Amino acid sequence: MKSDPRYPQRFKEAGDKFTQEDTLHLVGVHGVERPILYKGKQVYIEGKPLFENRRAEQVLLRIAEARMPEKYKQRVEQTNFAKMSLEDMTPEMMDKLADHLLKRALGDNPAVIAEVDRRLAAGEDVTFEEARAIEAPKEPGK
Numbered sequence: 598m599k600s601d602p603r604y605p606q607r608f609k610e611a612g613d614k615f616t617q618e619d620t621l622h623l624v625g626v627h628g629v630e631r632p633i634l635y636k637g638k639q640v641y642i643e644g645k646p647l648f649e650n651r652r653a654e655q656v657l658l659r660i661a662e663a664r665m666p667e668k669y670k671q672r673v674e675q676t677n678f679a680k681m682s683l684e685d686m687t688p689e690m691m692d693k694l695a696d697h698l699l700k701r702a703l704g705d706n707p708a709v710i711a712e713v714d715r716r717l718a719a720g721e722d723v724t725f726e727e728a729r730a731i732e733a734p735k736e737p738g739k
Contacts (some may be wrong), residue, residue: 624659703728 628650633640640647661669676690686694696710702725703709709731716723 619655621656624653625660626652628652644724699728
């Protein structure tokens with residue numbers, strides 16, 4: 598290597614062709630062969646060393662996120678409602694906030710929440726006291 602004057606240029610060309618991203622892709626798709634060891638020694642079956650192939654699906658996911666973020670980006674939406682006014686909220690945000698507040702105020706009782714939703718959808722006003730007074734439908738025979 599040291600005596601070959603063309604080595605630096607050839608090394609650079611090889612690096613241009615085979616990038617770290619290519620290596621990550623190979624590890625993700627084809628995996629890495631790791632020797633199976635027992636008591637610190639390589640395991641052999643019928644005279645051949647035994648290996649396990651370890652793929653890295655997470656590597657492929659990260660590559661996909663980087664190359665195609667519109668399709669594979671991580672979708673996490675956080676909204677700080679304390680810093681927003683009602684005028685800034687979309688109807689979807691208001692619905693999520695209302696659902697959250699109903700569950701906190703009334704407990705996680707789907708029947709009561711469904712009845713409140715039904716009354717609101719019918720155009721009725723429902724106060725907190727009225728919502729708390731709604732009882733879940735009783736099962737027959739009780």
